[in-house]
Amino acid sequence: MTVHERSRLIRWRMGWLPGKPQACRNCNQIDNLTTQLHVIICFQICENPDMDIHAFLNSLPKSPPRSSADKIYWKNHWIVLQQFLYHLESICLPPDEPIDPTTYTDQSPFIAWINGSSPSSTTTPSPAHA
Template sequence: MAIQGKNSKLLSSCRPTITLDPILWLPMTHEERSRCIRWRLGWLPGGAPKPCPYHPNNNLSRRHAISCLNMHRRLCMPETIADPISFLLNMLPTRTFVPSSIALSWTCRWPVICSILYELDQLQHYTIIPYKTPHGQKLIEWLRQFN
């Protein structure tokens, strides 16, 4: 389902069911949660689109970021999935118990998602943003209890 208009956003990247979004309760840093929420809502860091530092003739839009940051390759997702990050965010665990096979797959993918969103944040702000812990560490530590 999609709503389009001058002041509306596509709803296709939102969760397919009405539940509490795991982004709001899963363990992650404030910065990781903020980046996930901003991606989910379609907000790029910094507000208005800016030229991509790697491709100055292109604005750093969501579509360009997916291509520019090689999201499909890095997340091992087929090109047929238009927005691999939203697709994966929709697959985050929705319960406090996670089967070990699912926990294992997230320990591989979550740091990559966090790293991509971190890189996008830096590109949009044209600066190096320091981080204190490895990308995705809090969620990975939480998932270890299920392995």
């Protein structure tokens, strides 16, 4: 997992992301404030009924999955979650603080770990193999 991925996940879990509620720049409705509930609905993150972010994070695997169905599940959900958090961060930061798009990648070290590939040198240690 990259430093940016971990930072976004921690800030989400702590309630620091999306930050102080403000008018949502995604839907541009003044009445809609950037609360966790609103941004989940606004970004349509819950189109998939089993994509409860907190439950998903609580169930991250401790070792790479073996079945291809599990690998596909984790890869797809991880990419959706990271895209959501990247876009959320981009609308919640002041407009004069652009986010470097290279901090988001669908070539995540977590996905490499899930697929059994060796992670790149920019990664943090992966969970211990059982």
